[in-house]
Amino acid sequence: MSEPALQATGLRRRFAHPSGDVEVLRGLELSVHSGELVTVSGRSGSGKSALLALLCGFDSPDAGTVRLDGEPLAAIPPWHTCAVLPQSLGLANELTVAENVALPLRLRADRPRPAEAEVLARVSELLDDLGVAALADRYPLEVSFGQQQRVALARAVSGRPRVLLTDEPTAHLDAGSRPAVLRLLRRCAEEGAAVIIATHDADVHRIADRRVRLLDGVLTALLDRPSAAGDP
Template sequence: MLQVQAVYKSYATPQGPLAVLQGVDLNLEHGSSLALMGESGSGKSTLLHLVAGLDNVDRGMIRIGGHRLDQMNETQLANWRRTEIGLVFQQFNLISSLKVEDNLAFQARLAGRYDAGWQAQLIERLGLGELLKRYPEQLSGGQQQRVALGRALASRPGLLLADEPTGNLDEATSDEVLQLLLDLLNDSPTSLLMVTHSPRIAARLASKVVLHGGRLASAGAR
């Protein structure tokens, strides 16, 4: 599903180029889950943004399914993001002017993949049935993140990218949202790459890798 090979990324600073990723290799199997760990500044979010096609590599290859991201132009990347991946962030990023039911369907409709049956399953399994007519500001943090998960999964993406998706939630709510996510992934073909600083959360995923100083320091499977 995901292959990252010899990826380098640096950014210009007044003091000169800052190397963030220095030859990272990473693989994620179809239908599996992987936790990406590392201290602040290790390159976790940078790598996630590269895999999401939100930034370009300096050198190296990123292949997702049959697509080489490093060979695609901005228009191709935008179309690919709309149809092939789901994104979940620490900030819920719901559309404040849309009700829950419309937020849930937004990505799937944009991708031309709206499926009323799958939408109904997501609503039931995420416990959102009584919240459909509410607006995001009327929801708790845990409820908003459940809506964000449903929106990301509604188009049945091949890859779900999550950047600290439970970072704004208390531990009990975090565990609840994570369990809902893993249960849904077990019943779908979607693979998961999650950035997290929490060993407790990482232990729930199939495997993990640790970035240190822009390089892959270690990896392990559950």
């Protein structure tokens, strides 16, 4: 098998607490290959968000290593390498919805910037796929949080990253908008990205190639094709 697109080895992370340090990750191991969609389940507070922060360089482990395409992660990677949809979304409120989605394309420095027509076409495609095309000229604070979440997902995938990390990507969506998000996440994997999703959502687990559970700081493999049952 080819080398993993993303690999974590021996990850440990503890956080200070008045009653004593809390170690949320205890020698965690994870490998995800290009074209694979992996979901991470676990109770609230189990360390799912902490894990994603380590995998994308937002935080540093107390021990262990993270490798992207075989190379140690030494800094926050560019969007086209590793894109993130955090729970906080992180949209730029001074930019319109369309301008937010275009950012990874306009700021990419590893190759010539795409033509403006190509940027606009990609932005239009994603906003239409996610049902928010009519919001293109609005600002993030002028739309609902669920709509902001879809915009943030569009921004994360617009540059076709090699690795995509998403934290509860369906948490604020109504029933009508969820299928489009699930289709886009699945399509990202089918187009070659390594996709990791932290989620409590049984519908998200159904589209996974592999599901793991974070418990007591380590990952345990679950069914390759999850059943309809949700995470406890």
